Amino acid sequence: MIKLIFILLLLVPFHLIAQNNTENFFFGVQFKPIISAAYFDAGSESKQWENYNLKIEPRFGQSLGMIIRCNLSSTFSTETGLNLVNRRYQLSIDNRDIALQDISNFNLRSYELPLQILSNVKISNKYFLNAAFGNSINIFASDIISFGEKNSFFFQSTSRRKRTQSALIAVLGMEYRTNEKGIFYLGFSLHRPWKNTARTYPEYNDGSNTFNTQGPTGKDTKYLKISGNYLTLDLRYFFSHKLQN
Numbered sequence: 001m002i003k004l005i006f007i008l009l010l011l012v013p014f015h016l017i018a019q020n021n022t023e024n025f026f027f028g029v030q031f032k033p034i035i036s037a038a039y040f041d042a043g044s045e046s047k048q049w050e051n052y053n054l055k056i057e058p059r060f061g062q063s064l065g066m067i068i069r070c071n072l073s074s075t076f077s078t079e080t081g082l083n084l085v086n087r088r089y090q091l092s093i094d095n096r097d098i099a100l101q102d103i104s105n106f107n108l109r110s111y112e113l114p115l116q117i118l119s120n121v122k123i124s125n126k127y128f129l130n131a132a133f134g135n136s137i138n139i140f141a142s143d144i145i146s147f148g149e150k151n152s153f154f155f156q157s158t159s160r161r162k163r164t165q166s167a168l169i170a171v172l173g174m175e176y177r178t179n180e181k182g183i184f185y186l187g188f189s190l191h192r193p194w195k196n197t198a199r200t201y202p203e204y205n206d207g208s209n210t211f212n213t214q215g216p217t218g219k220d221t222k223y224l225k226i227s228g229n230y231l232t233l234d235l236r237y238f239f240s241h242k243l244q245n
Contacts, residue, residue, distance in 0.1 A: 024071040028182075028238035032189065034061035034087060035231040049222050051097045052211050054202050056224045059088035059105070063112065063232060076119055079132065083112040087230065091156050091200060093148070098209050102148035104156050108198065108226070113137040114169055126178060132171040136191065139164050140198075153206040158226070159216050160198050165228075167193040173234055185236035190229075197228030 036058050044057040065083030072078060087108045094101050116134025123129055140160045148154035173187015201223045204211040212222045 023241065026069040026071075026183065026238045028067045028069070028185075028236055030063075030065060030067050030081070030083070030185075030234060030236040032063040032083075032232035032234050034058070034063065035233060036060060045224050045227075047222070047224055050211070051095050052100075052202075052204070053094040054091065054224060056089055056091045056200055056226065058230065059090055061085070061087040061107075061230070065112070067114075067236065067238075069118070069238065074120070076117065079114065079116050079118055079134075081114055083114070085110045085112050085138070087228075089158075089200075089226070091146075091202060091224075093154055093202060093204065095204075095209075098206075100154070100204070100209075102150045102154045104146045104148050104154065106144050106146040106156070106158060108144065108158065109141045111139045111141075113139075116169055116171065118171070126176055128175050128177060130171075130173055130175065130187075132169075134169050136167050136169050137164065138167060138193075151206075154202070154204045156200050156202045157216060158198050158200045161196060165193055165195070165197060167191050167228065171234065175236075178240070180240060182240040183236075183238035185234065185238070187234040187236075189232045189234050191232070193228040196225045198226040199223040200226060 044055055046053070046055040048054070063083045063085045065081055067079055067081035069077050069079045088105065089108065090103055090105050092103045114134060114136040116132045118130050118132035121129045140163055143160060144158040146156055170190045171187055173185055175183050175185040177183045199216070201212065201216050201221060203213050203215075205213050214221055216223075
C-alpha cells in the first residue's frame with residue numbers, strides 16, 4: 001500500500017503539468033555504466049565450504065534507457081523513466097586437493113522503473129547542481145544457469161528472490177542547460193535494494209567428487225548472496241523543446 005501511494009504521488013504532477021504547461025516537461029535518454037566497487041556493500045562475497053573456496057564478484061555492467069522530467073518549480077522536479085539494466089558477475093571456485101580452479105560468468109538482467117524527486121541549486125547562469133532520491137521498481141527477466149569456462153562439471157544456478165523487487169535510489173550530479181541544444185548531465189547514482197536480490201548456488205560433480213549437488217530446493221543447500229547494490233556513472237541528455245517540436 002505504501003509503495004502504491006508513493007507511485008501515485010509522483011505520477012499526479014506529471015498528469016497535471018502535461019495538461020497545463022508542456023514547457024515544464026522534458027524527455028531525455030541516459031546511459032549509466034555500473035561501477036564495480038566495494039563501497040555500500042556493492043563488492044564481492046567469499047565463502048568456504050569443506051575445501052571449496054568460492055567467490056562472486058560484480059563486473060562491469062550498464063543501464064540504458066529513457067527519462068522524463070517534470071519541473072514542479074524552479075527548485076523541485078519529479079523524474080521517471082524506463083531502463084534496461086545488465087549486471088555482470090563472475091563466480092570462481094578453487095579446490096587445490098582435486099586441482100580444481102575455474103570461473104563462470106553470467107548476467108543478471110532487469111527492467112527498472114525509477115521514480116524520484118529532484119532538487120536543483122543554481123550555481124551560475126547555465127550550471128546547476130542537483131540531488132535526488134526515490135524508489136525504483138525492478139522486474140527481473142529470469143533465473144540463470146551458467147557453466148565453468150574450463151569444464152562443465154562446475155556450474156551455477158542463480159535464483160531471483162522475487163520477480164518484481166524495489167530499491168532505494170540516491171542521485172547526485174551537475175547539469176549544463178541551454179535553450180537551443182538541450183540539457184547535458186553528469187552525475188552518480190546509488191541503487192540499493194531493500195533486500196538481497198538473488199542467490200547463487202554453485203555445484204560441482206565430476207563423477208568422483210561432488211559438491212552442493214542437491215540444488216536450490218535441497219536441504220542445507222549452500223549459496224552466495226547477491227545484494228544487488230551498485231554505483232553508476234550517469235550520463236544524460238534532455239532534448240530541448242525546439243528539438244522536440
